[in-house]
Amino acid sequence: MARILYDLHGIDEGLRFSPYCWRVKYALAHKGLDVETRPWRFTDKEALAFAGHDKVPVLVDGDEVVTESYDILRYLDRAYPEAPLLGEGVAEARARFFKHYAERSLAPAMMRTIIMDLLNAIHPGDRDYFRETREKRFGRALEEFHSPAKGLAQLDAALEPLRGHLQESDYLDGDAPAAADYLVFGSFMWARCVSSADLVSNADPVYAWVERMLDQHGGLGRRAMRVTDIEGAYR
Amino acid sequence: MARILYDLHGIDEGLRFSPYCWRVKYALAHKGLDVETRPWRFTDKEALAFAGHDKVPVLVDGDEVVTESYDILRYLDRAYPEAPLLGEGVAEARARFFKHYAERSLAPAMMRTIIMDLLNAIHPGDRDYFRETREKRFGRALEEFHSPAKGLAQLDAALEPLRGHLQESDYLDGDAPAAADYLVFGSFMWARCVSSADLVSNADPVYAWVERMLDQHGGLGRRAMRVTDIEGAYR
Structure with missing residues (x-):
């Protein structure tokens, strides 16, 4: 099947x-x-x-x-127990932190930076839905929530632990990526697909990790369509 | 020995x-x-x-x-391989993130909040050394760096992933504490010993975790001397 x-x-x-x-x-x-x-x-x-x-x-x-x-x-x-993602016991408990780190620390900062790009990348038939649900969540209009300057400053602070970690090893999970890397990298793929904003400078260890992650699994992330690939879609 | x-x-x-x-x-x-x-x-x-x-x-x-x-x-x-702290392989790689999270995300926010209390708690013979090394690190006078309002706002944001995690489990490492908990909790003990500042509200899941951690190992943290226990030391 x-x-x-x-x-x-x-x-x-x-x-x-x-x-x-x-x-x-x-x-x-x-x-x-x-x-x-x-x-x-x-x-x-x-x-x-x-x-x-x-x-x-x-x-x-x-x-x-x-x-x-x-x-x-x-x-x-x-x-499929081969090639564990989260693993068991304490390894799994620790992996769960990366989910929260991505969702509560990185994503809100990225959201603030790219939200107008995101709105623009969404299917026209979904935009009213998106605006309504997100404005309710943020308690204000998307245009007011949107602040790349604040978002990037917030992201810069939020990336500090990731930066420290990636100065010491190639991946969050050590020498090769696993669940912690994927949980966090999802947010970078999200931003990459809908926006051309530079979220991290190319001197940042996080940048090098993003590049490595894009190449993983036969370039799975690098091959993904970005809004900038669609003629006339990106303003 | x-x-x-x-x-x-x-x-x-x-x-x-x-x-x-x-x-x-x-x-x-x-x-x-x-x-x-x-x-x-x-x-x-x-x-x-x-x-x-x-x-x-x-x-x-x-x-x-x-x-x-x-x-x-x-x-x-x-x-002493019994009762692993960090564990091996991917568990250890993930634990290392908590070191960076504590040192680069939580501690700077706490430092900003409690630095004048910290200076006051330091041995008088060490205060010049402390001031000199920290002012060099922060690039300004301790009194200028000190900002509980900014520090607490920064801490509130930095605690978000911890908060999310602790809504789902009692400890960072699952049902019982291990290295991830100790790596992070060290910073809370630091603040607790030198200051009476309330860093988290008592409705916060982080507060309940701090309380549990204080009780661990026969109340190891709770029994520790605080500056508020020393007559005339806390202003």
Whole structure:
């Protein structure tokens, strides 16, 4: 049976920018598992009704339906124990911190920097939905929330532990990437797909890590379509 | 042979506030190892000359002399493999992130909040040394660097991933504390010993974790002398 991943797309069906879906695509590649991605849009809740969920990623693996990126990584470790992603016990507990670090520390800073680019990259039919849900979350208009100067300063501070870590080793998980790297790198893929903003200077150890991550698994990230690849889409 | 830890003290010989020494004291307790602490002051470089080092912690364990808190934790895992602290492989790689998170994200925010309390808690004979080295590091006078309002706002942002993690589990390392908890908690002990500042509100999951950590290993942290315990020392 085919393995299917519901994957958020934007203004072009090939523009896949969800940080959570990127975690899963890297995790599947890490395990050497093929997957067929199914393009999905924010407002197409119907298409996910079978999963009892309203957000991607949704992974359908034979008879198994799994939602939420972290739970998908756990599922993959259970179903395919070779090449662990999260691992067990204390290794898994520590990996979970990187999920929170990406979502609560890095992503909000990036969001502030790229949100107008993000809006522009989203499918036109999803933009009202996006604006409404995000303005409610941020408590203000997207245009007011948008502040690259503040976002980049916030990101610079938030990157400090990552920077320290990557001065000492090539990947968060040591000599080779695993779940901690994928959990964090998803946010970098998200920003990369929808924006041409330079989030880190090329002298930063984080920059070199991003480059290495882009090359992993046959250039999985580097080959991904960016909004800048779509004629007329990027302003 | 006795196991000896050189441990920074302040205005009172019993006031032990080094975050790095606290990591080691918790790590030794985790392993169930006794230790005799030897009070040491910033300017007493001579006393550490035997270790070829000029900072604490310095652990003397029989014939072994080990410096730097993280390296001491690694040493303890090698010499006493029961009850792992950092563990091996990917678990160890992930643990290292918590060192950087504590040192580059939490400690600078706390420092900004408590630095004048810290100066006041330091042994009078060490204060010139402290002021000189820190003013050089911060590029300004301690009084200018000091800003509880900025420090607490910075800390609030820096605590976000910790908060998310501790909403899901009692300790960073899962159901029981290990190296990730000790690496981070050292900074909280540092602030607690020298200041009465409330760094986190009591509704914060981080607060509940701090309370649990204080109770670990027979109340090791809770029993520690604070500057507020010393008559006339706290202004």
